[in-house]
Amino acid sequence: MTVAFRATTEDDREALLAFSTREPVAWTGAGRYRAEAATRNHRPEWSWVAVRDGRPVARALWWGGADAAAPSTLDDLLVSPDVADDERVAIAAGLIAAGGSAFGVLPEWIVDVAVDWHDDPEAVAALSWRAAAARSAGLGRSTERVSVAWTPDRGVPTSSSLRFRAGGDDEFVDLFARVAVGSLDAHTRASVEELGARGAAADDLAFYRSLPGSRDDWRVALDAEGVVVGFVLATRTAYDAAISFIGVLPQHRGRGVVDGLLAEGLRVHAEAAEPRVVGTTDAANTPMRRAFERAGFVVTKRRIVFER
Structure with missing residues (x-):
């Protein structure tokens, strides 16, 4: 039977919020959705359903900034448990593709799971069909x-x-481009491949400037001789204080510079009496993971990011 994909209206709110799952992945409950809708981070036009025989059988919730023209992430995609396994991937992929076509962009899809998800067969299965749907919809990485x-x-x-010390935007563009050389970060490498080093750096500047927090909390680091060795961006997510970016210039790596950058970022947030500071890094980026551990960070979850 044909499945239709469409954005919701206020009349769909009850059906949209009726979705739930027992799969071991993070999902958006009714209370959180209402709170995010009140701040325009979730919107009816960014909340889609797949309808079959007059009944919603799947939903997709995109998230974006309160003033954004398009969403930045797909935060939640649930398919009814009564949908057959061989249909689940196609319906999910159809939702993603339909939303992306309407928005004019294909936002990344974020799926949060437990730290030990690799050891949980149910979590592995939940990510397996999501990965297949992501690939089918064009989120191949x-x-x-x-x-x-x-x-x-x-x-x-x-x-x-x-x-x-502080630094201007032009200097940070230059620094973003320089630290991309030899980066272990998958997103950085993909951006450089697509946009070139300077293009990726300009894109980084625009993104980090769009985050909450004070631009004054970006710091350029110098060694004892006054040579620039790296930088740290102490900023915010929509919910927490964050260490959003740390960059060490290639010729200064392996000298403990990252520890000093983390310490400075935490000092900035501690002076502001922030109760929690968050960060993320690729699971494959062992040096950064160890630096976070040395600074007193603890692992809270794993995050699977599907993107173009």
Whole structure:
């Protein structure tokens, strides 16, 4: 039977919020949806359903900034458990593609899972069909990321010998381009391949400037001789204070610079009395994961990101 994909209206709200799942993945409950809708991070036109025989059989919830013209991420995609296994992927992929066509962009799809999801057959199965749907819809690249969090009881790391100063946008574009060389970050490598080093750097600047938080909390790091060695962006997500980016110039890697950058970012947030600071890094980026551990961050979840 034909499945129709469409954005919701206010009349669909009850059916939209009736979806739930027992799969071991993060999903959006009714309370959170209402809270996000009140701030325009979720909207009816960004909340889609797949309808078969007059009944919604799947939903997709995209998320974006309150003033954004299009959503930035797909945060939730659920398919009714009574949908046959051989239909689930096609329906999910159809929802993603229909939304992307309407928005004019194909946002990344984020699926949060437990730290030990690899050892849970149900979690593996839940991600398997989602990965197939993502590929079918055009989100062919997937990256596993580790989410970490720091709280004041962990203590602010001891300051290093680095000195810090502010920097202008032009300097940060240059720094973004320079630290991309040899980067272990999958998104950075893909952006450079698509846009070139300078194009990716300009894109990075625009993205990080769009985040909440103060632009004044971006820091350029200098060593004892006054040579620039890296930078750190202490900013915010929509919910928490964050270490959003750390970059060490290639010629200064392996010298502990990353520890000083993390310490400075945490110092900025600690002075603002932030109760929690978060960060993420690719699961494959072992040096950054270990730096977070040394700074007192603990792993809170794994995040699978499907993107073009």
